[in-house]
Amino acid sequence: MKVAGITNQQEVYVVSDSKPFKINQILIIEDENLGSLLGEVVETSSYNKYIPFNINGEMGDNNVLESLRALGYNIDENTIYIARLNLIVEAQYPVTVGSKVRYPSFDEVKDLLVKSSPERGLVLGVVKSTEELDDTIDNKYRDLLCLLQNGKVKNQSGIPFIFDIKSMQQYPHIGIFGGSGSGKSFGMRVILEEIMKLSIPTIVLDPHYEMDFSTPFDKLESKYRTDFKDKFKCLQIGRHVGIKFSNLSVRDLSAILSAASPGSFTEPMMSVVEQLHKKGDTYYSFEERLMILKEAQEIGNERRIVELLNNAVDSVEQDRYKRMVDIYKKYGTLPAQSVNGILWRLQRLNKEGLFTNDIREIENCLMQGKTAVVQGPLKIMNVFSSYVITSLYHKRRDYRDGLQLGESLDYFPPFIIAFDECHNFVPKGYDTSAKSVIKEIAQEGRKYGVFLILATQRPALLDETVTAQLNTKLVFRTVRASDIDTIKEETDITSEEAKRLPYLQSGDTFISSAIFGRTVAVRIRMAKTTSVHTENPFDELLNMNSKKYEELFKDIKDHLPIYPNDLLSVLKNLNSAGIRDIEDLKSSLEALVDMGYIRKSSTIFGQCYESAV
Amino acid sequence: MLLWGEKMDYSLLKQKLSSIDYKFKERYEKIDKEKIKNVLFDITGNPIKLKKLHEDEIEKQTLGCGIVGVDGSINSYGGLYPHYISIIQALSKSTKEKEDIILQDVYVPLFEEDDGQIGDEARRRAMMSRLEIEAATIAIDKFQSKVILMDGSLMHYSIDCSSEWEKFKRKAVIKNKIIIGVTEEVKTKDIINIIGSKINIGCETFYDRDLLFGLLNMGEMLLLEGNIKTKKTESGIKSCYIRLSEDPQVAGLDFIEEQYEEALSYCDLIYTLTPLKGRGIPFWLDVVDKEVKITDDMVKSLVESAISRDIRERILNPKRSKR
Ligand SMILES: Nc1ncnc2c1ncn2[C@@H]1O[C@H](COP(=O)(O)OP(=O)(O)OP(=O)(O)O)[C@@H](O)[C@H]1O
Ligand SMILES: [Mg+2]
Numbered sequence: 007m008k009v010a011g012i013t014n015q016q017e018v019y020v021v022s023d024s025k026p027f028k029i030n031q032i033l034i035i036e037d038e039n040l041g042s043l044l045g046e047v048v049e050t051s052s053y054n055k056y057i058p059f060n061i062n063g064e065m066g067d068n069n070v071l072e073s074l075r076a077l078g079y080n081i082d083e084n085t086i087y088i089a090r091l092n093l094i095v096e097a098q099y100p101v102t103v104g105s106k107v108r109y110p111s112f113d114e115v116k117d118l119l120v121k122s123s124p125e126r127g128l129v130l131g132v133v134k135s136t137e138e139l140d141d142t143i144d145n146k147y148r149d150l151l152c153l154l155q156n157g158k159v160k161n162q163s164g165i166p167f168i169f170d171i172k173s174m175q176q177y178p179h180i181g182i183f184g185g186s187g188s189g190k191s192f193g194m195r196v197i198l199e200e201i202m203k204l205s206i207p208t209i210v211l212d213p214h215y216e217m218d219f220s221t222p223f224d225k226l227e228s229k230y231r232t233d234f235k236d237k238f239k240c241l242q243i244g245r246h247v248g249i250k251f252s253n254l255s256v257r258d259l260s261a262i263l264s265a266a267s268p269g270s271f272t273e274p275m276m277s278v279v280e281q282l283h284k285k286g287d288t289y290y291s292f293e294e295r296l297m298i299l300k301e302a303q304e305i306g307n308e309r310r311i312v313e314l315l316n317n318a319v320d321s322v323e324q325d326r327y328k329r330m331v332d333i334y335k336k337y338g339t340l341p342a343q344s345v346n347g348i349l350w351r352l353q354r355l356n357k358e359g360l361f362t363n364d365i366r367e368i369e370n371c372l373m374q375g376k377t378a379v380v381q382g383p384l385k386i387m388n389v390f391s392s393y394v395i396t397s398l399y400h401k402r403r404d405y406r407d408g409l410q411l412g413e414s415l416d417y418f419p420p421f422i423i424a425f426d427e428c429h430n431f432v433p434k435g436y437d438t439s440a441k442s443v444i445k446e447i448a449q450e451g452r453k454y455g456v457f458l459i460l461a462t463q464r465p466a467l468l469d470e471t472v473t474a475q476l477n478t479k480l481v482f483r484t485v486r487a488s489d490i491d492t493i494k495e496e497t498d499i500t501s502e503e504a505k506r507l508p509y510l511q512s513g514d515t516f517i518s519s520a521i522f523g524r525t526v527a528v529r530i531r532m533a534k535t536t537s538v539h540t541e542n543p544f545d546e547l548l549n550m551n552s553k554k555y556e557e558l559f560k561d562i563k564d565h566l567p568i569y570p571n572d573l574l575s576v577l578k579n580l581n582s583a584g585i586r587d588i589e590d591l592k593s594s595l596e597a598l599v600d601m602g603y604i605r606k607s608s609t610i611f612g613q614c615y616e617s618a619v
Numbered sequence: 620m621l622l623w624g625e626k627m628d629y630s631l632l633k634q635k636l637s638s639i640d641y642k643f644k645e646r647y648e649k650i651d652k653e654k655i656k657n658v659l660f661d662i663t664g665n666p667i668k669l670k671k672l673h674e675d676e677i678e679k680q681t682l683g684c685g686i687v688g689v690d691g692s693i694n695s696y697g698g699l700y701p702h703y704i705s706i707i708q709a710l711s712k713s714t715k716e717k718e719d720i721i722l723q724d725v726y727v728p729l730f731e732e733d734d735g736q737i738g739d740e741a742r743r744r745a746m747m748s749r750l751e752i753e754a755a756t757i758a759i760d761k762f763q764s765k766v767i768l769m770d771g772s773l774m775h776y777s778i779d780c781s782s783e784w785e786k787f788k789r790k791a792v793i794k795n796k797i798i799i800g801v802t803e804e805v806k807t808k809d810i811i812n813i814i815g816s817k818i819n820i821g822c823e824t825f826y827d828r829d830l831l832f833g834l835l836n837m838g839e840m841l842l843l844e845g846n847i848k849t850k851k852t853e854s855g856i857k858s859c860y861i862r863l864s865e866d867p868q869v870a871g872l873d874f875i876e877e878q879y880e881e882a883l884s885y886c887d888l889i890y891t892l893t894p895l896k897g898r899g900i901p902f903w904l905d906v907v908d909k910e911v912k913i914t915d916d917m918v919k920s921l922v923e924s925a926i927s928r929d930i931r932e933r934i935l936n937p938k939r940s941k942r
Contacts, residue, residue, distance in 0.1 A: 012920045069671070070894045070902045076674035077892075077903075078685040078715035103920060 007107035009035060010088075013100045018045065020089045020107045026052060027089035028135040029506075030527040032115050035091070036106045040098065044110070044118065045091035047135070048502050054085045092500075094118065094524070112142040112165070121521060122170035124150050128200035129168050130193075134514070134527040136164035151531035152230050154513070159225050159532060167528045169197075169478070170521055171204065177477035177520040178452040182461035183493060184482025189513040190461045191216055191426060193480055195533045197459060198377060201422060202237035205375035209368060209398065211391050211425035212240075213384040216537040219377075223536045232534050236376075241367050243382030244355075248363030249393050251289040256280055258439050261389045262360070263351050274344040281337055282348075289352075289361045295333060296349045298326070302334040303342040360386075365394050372398070372421050388431060392440035395423060399447055399456055406454050420455025423447070428460035429467040441469065448475040466492040478519035480528075483510040499525050558585075558594055559603045566604065567616035568595070647829065649820060655830055658814050662847070666839040669861075669890040680888055684763035685715030688907035689755045690770040691747040693726075694918045697935035700736045701728035704935060705743055706918055709750035710911040711758035711767075714903060719910070720757045722750050729934070741779075748779035752787050759796050766797045766885055770904050773800035773873035777854045788855070792877045799882055799889070800873035803900050804828070805860065807871070809849040827860075831869045835862040838890055840872075842883075852876075861886065863893040863900065870899050 011019040020033065027050040035043040071081055093101070119133050129150050140163055153160045174180075180197070184190045191214070198217065201208050210217050219234040241247045254262070260279045264271035282295055305311055311334055315327035337345075355361065371378035382390060401418040408415035423444075425431065431440045432448075447456050448471065460476065462468055466488040479497050484490055484507045494504050497518035503525060507516075518525045562568070565576045577591050585591050595615050598604045605618045660666070672680070689711045697703030704727045711720040726746050728739050755767055776784040791798050810827045811820065820830075835841060840861040843849065851858050857879045860869045872889070874882040892901040913921075923931065 012916055070892060072674060073672070073677055073891050074714060074902065076677040077681060078683075079903075100924075103924065 007033070009037075009101055009103055009105040009107060011103070013103055015097045015100055016093055018091050018093070018101045020045075020047075020091055022087045022089075022107075023083075023085075024087075026050065026087045030133075031089075031135040031138070032094075032110055032118070033089075033091060033107050034110045034114060035093075035101060036108065037097075037102050038105065039102060042114075043097055043101065044094040044115065046094060047089045048092050048500065049090040050088070052085055052087045054081070109138045112139045112144060112147075115139065115165070116144075119165050119526070120147065120168060122168045122172070124166065124168060126172065126204075127168040127170045128197060128204075129166055129531065130196055130200065130517075131167050131513075131515075131528045131530040132162060132164040133167050134164070134529055139165055152226060153529060154225075154532040159227070162531075167517065167526065169200075169517075169519075171201075171206070173521045174457050174477075175452065175455075178457050179448060179476045179478070180457075180459045181465070181473065181476035181479040182459070182482070183463075183465045183479060183484060183489070184515070185463055185485050185489075187512055188482035188484070188510065189515065189530060190463070190480075190482055191537070192513060192533060193482065193515065193530045194424065194426065194459070194461055195219075195535065195537070196530055198238075198424065199232070199234065199534055202234050202377050203232065205237070207372035207375050207419045207421040208377040209372065209394070209421065209423050210377060210379045211387055211423070211431075212379050212381045213387045213425075213427060215381050217379045217381075218538055219379075219535045221536050221538055223532065223534055226532060226534060230534065234535060238377040238379055239367065239371050240379045240381060241371075243380060243386055243390050244358040244360045244363070246363065246367050247365050247380060247390075247394075248360045249390060250364055251292070251361045252286055253393060253397075254389075255439075256283045258389045258392065259283055261439055262355065262386060263348065270347075272344060272347070274341050275347050278340050278344045278348045281340065289356060293349070293352060293356075296345060296352065298330050299333050299337055299340070300342070300345055300349055302330045302338060303345060308334055308338070365397060368394060369398070369401075369418075372419055373417075375419070384427065384430060389439050391425070391431060392438075392443055395440065395447070396443045398423075399443060399451070399454070402456055403454050420457075422457045422459060424459035424461075426461040427463075428472075429462045429464045432460075432469040432472050434467055434469050445469065445471055448472045463489075465489050465496070468492075478517065478521060481507065481516045481518065482514070483507060483512065497525070503527075555594075555598060555601055555603065559598055562595075562598070562604075563617075567614050569609070569614050570612040646824065650825075650830060651818070652834060654818055655814070656834065658817050659810065659830075659834075659841075662813065663841055664844055666835055666841045667886075669838045669840055669887050671838075672887050672891045677888060677891065680885070682763075682765060683715075684765060685713050686888075686892075686903060687711055687713045687755075687758050687762050687764045687767045688770070688901075688903045689751055689758065689767060690904065690907045690911050691751040691754075692908075692911045692913060693743065693747055694913045694915065696918050696922045700739055701731075701733070702935055703728065704922070706913060706921065707743075707747050707750055708911050708913065709747065709754040710907055711754040711762070712903075712907045712910060713758070713762045713764055715764065716762055720754050720761065721911075722754050722757075724750055744775075745779040748776050749783050752776060752780060752783045755798070756787055756790060759790055759794055765795075766799065766888070767791075768889075768901060768904055769798065769800045770900075770908060771800060772802045772806075772858075772871065773798070773856050773875070774851055774854065777856070788875055791875060797878050797882050797885060798875050799885065800871075801889070801900050801904060802871035802873070803898060805831070805869060805871040807849070807851075809843070809847075809851070812849075813847065828868060831860055833867040835860065835869055837862055837865060837895075840886055841869075859883075859886075861890075863890055864897050865895055866897075866899045868899060 007020055007022040009018050010021045018035065020027070027047050029047055029050055031047040033045050033047065035045055037043055074081065119136070121127070124147065131151070132153065143165060147166050149162055150166050151162050153162065182190045182193055195217065198208065198210060199219065202219070218240055219238050222231050256279060260276050263275070263279065282299070283292055302311055305314070308331065311327060311331050315324060315331060318324040318327055368378045368380065380390070380394070398421065402420065405415045405418040431438060432444045433441070444458070447458060451457060460472070465473065473492070473496050481493055481497065481499060484493060490504055490507055493499060493507070494501070499516055499518055503516055513530045515528050515530060516525050517528050561580055562576070565572070565579070568576055573588050573591060577585065577588060585594060595604070599606050599615070602618060604615050607614055607616060689709070691707065691709040693705050693707050695703045695705045704725055707724045707726055709722045724746060726743050731742060732738065751769070755769065758767060805828045807827045810830055811825055815821065840859055842859045851873065855876045856873050857876050858871055858873045861872055862869050872886070889901050892903055893899060894902055926935070
């Protein structure tokens, strides 16, 4: 390998006549004057000057090539490989043309590529195109992980990418960007596994119900597995955790109620909440006000309520009707239907435990250095997240500020907040319940040891101040031009790399980090655990179907052969609950014929279904 | 003067070009192919048919040692004469051997006699010819191959550097290495000199290539036998015309007189090595040609890395790049 062509201080071309180059490969240029220079391959090509584009022109004559072969000359050996290299550090003057180029040894690139140790940092994957370093790599960095390539498990090859989580103090927050299926969730899972390994308190907001770590990846050899059962807890909103009602603002409350029954939440319902909800309301005070209003509206007019008030038997009843009069005067004109709608929605949520539970379980997890995975529908999650993040963040902040002031408050640990679909929580251009607190953490969280890991398919829709605070960004395959533009603006990804973004494989990512000071191409390692619902939906359908028919066949076996006259009695005697009527039974039998369980033959009594064997 | 947006008018130019087309047609109509064939083949004998060789025949004829191609290149940097420098290369490349023989030199007109542009060009050319001969001489010693193809006529070596050429020729003959010059564009007037008067064509405006155009079929070769005397035969060079591809234009082959008979036996090989659709020279010479050329970018970076800027700007600064 040699430097060729025109060089300058930043960029050189390297040619090789034997081995093709790999993109992102690190090479060493031995310049007589400048010493050893590190460069990274940013573009590769190969070229055979004797096989030109117009194959019918100059040579295309295969006979001639054969004749040359007879003379001992093989034209294919004339393929040369060309790489464009960017120097990692700018040289003082242009690189000497003709300088030798070679593969580095591990020690020569260690400082460049390894920023932390496997015990201290997050082992996220391997740096791409570092396979040539396998021979010289320190033992300490060997065999730390497995890779998943086209469904096959492979051992580590190349230098591990270890994220120095300690530098988050200086360069806080991680962003994970990429289109659908590009590997964000998978990457997030790997990051969280590593965080659990280090027992860093973390709360994960999981609107997709996918961040469960109890199922090991079955393809992974057991020696690479880790049991995370004691390291995390899945907590469902309503069942395990909830919101203290009195902490809710009007807006939060409307958001929750509308989230509880998406689509049917109307404008008038919104104004019912706005008018009836008072600051500091408990669940019961708010519910009672609604109930009284509902009753009043059923009574129908003020005169009759006053009548009831006058006829009240005791002071308790008197009180109630007095308030009813008040409430009716103020709110009686609100549409009764909407009042009703709000009331039953509210009561349903309460029954689900949303307002009876609190976030103690989450706090406990964090205190124990565990990961709390909070699950719930996206819309409720939005409100819940604003609530939970605000309270946790304030706890931590109060503790830290208290320390400063010499007060001794209860310890509350630093922690990480991780969530997917973050453009829903902190969108560009409009407010959500969670936006202000997340923005605050993006800007100030570092001071208190509170960090964000945000993933989204649509970086272009994410609030810019937050994007700008993400000091490390993992960029997976991205196709949409507007997102690529955002990525180009917000990272140090070069335009060559940006061009490659639409073509990345799932699990390949550019990590652009202030910690590294440059973009590193990484293959994310195989996760040790798997999400329960990664089954291909089509496989799932197939399995479902075959199970269904297997059972039907078992059921029907004893009734064979079945003649047209028997259908009704067979239907009555079937245990299978799935078969509804004669038509259904017929088509199921036909399906069984198709699948080869039974066969059909013509008899004098008509079509007959009989055993296939 | 043209203003922006106005369209340049080309109609006058077009007219002139069509009248030139007419003149050419008129002139070349005079060439009567059949008549030339009659007269010419009478003197030279009929063309010889060549054949494409099989791979085993190729190996046998070359004794498994491959063949060698020799070519040179000149690249210049700077302005007009004499404010430039040229980088000259010559290359001997064997189909068999791994190592190439590459020789390099630099030509600086400002260090030479100041006798005008024509003298300068001749000198520069001579330098390249000498370098090519040297590369070919080394090839004789170092490479096993029996045949050495040189790009271009052998004639110009005897003009450009006669003493080197004579030495080289003796060595080739002694060591029995067959030297063949392959000319893509025949520039001689030998045939016209011989038969011009018989077919009423004056030699001032016509060249051999005009007469030979389309005269030979593909794979045919025309020898100038026995008593035919030309400038070349006087310098001890024998030659023939040959059509190697679908292109109706003929190529020329030059041989050293002493090797003439044996050299002719390699013409089938040369024919075999020439692509049908190509420009009519053996492919190996194409390869050598591509290899020996330096790109302008390379020249530029070479010169600029070695010659200091003030010298470049004062003496060599290429006007072109300033435009
Ligand atoms: N590092 C990896 N190694 C091997 N396979 C991977 C890797 N990352 C992702 N994949 C494959 O790609 C699939 C999709 O990845 P993932 O679910 O993470 O996509 P996503 O970016 O979260 O998409 P969406 O935005 O639609 O949720 C995975 O199920 C897995 O098969
Ligand atoms: Mg996902």
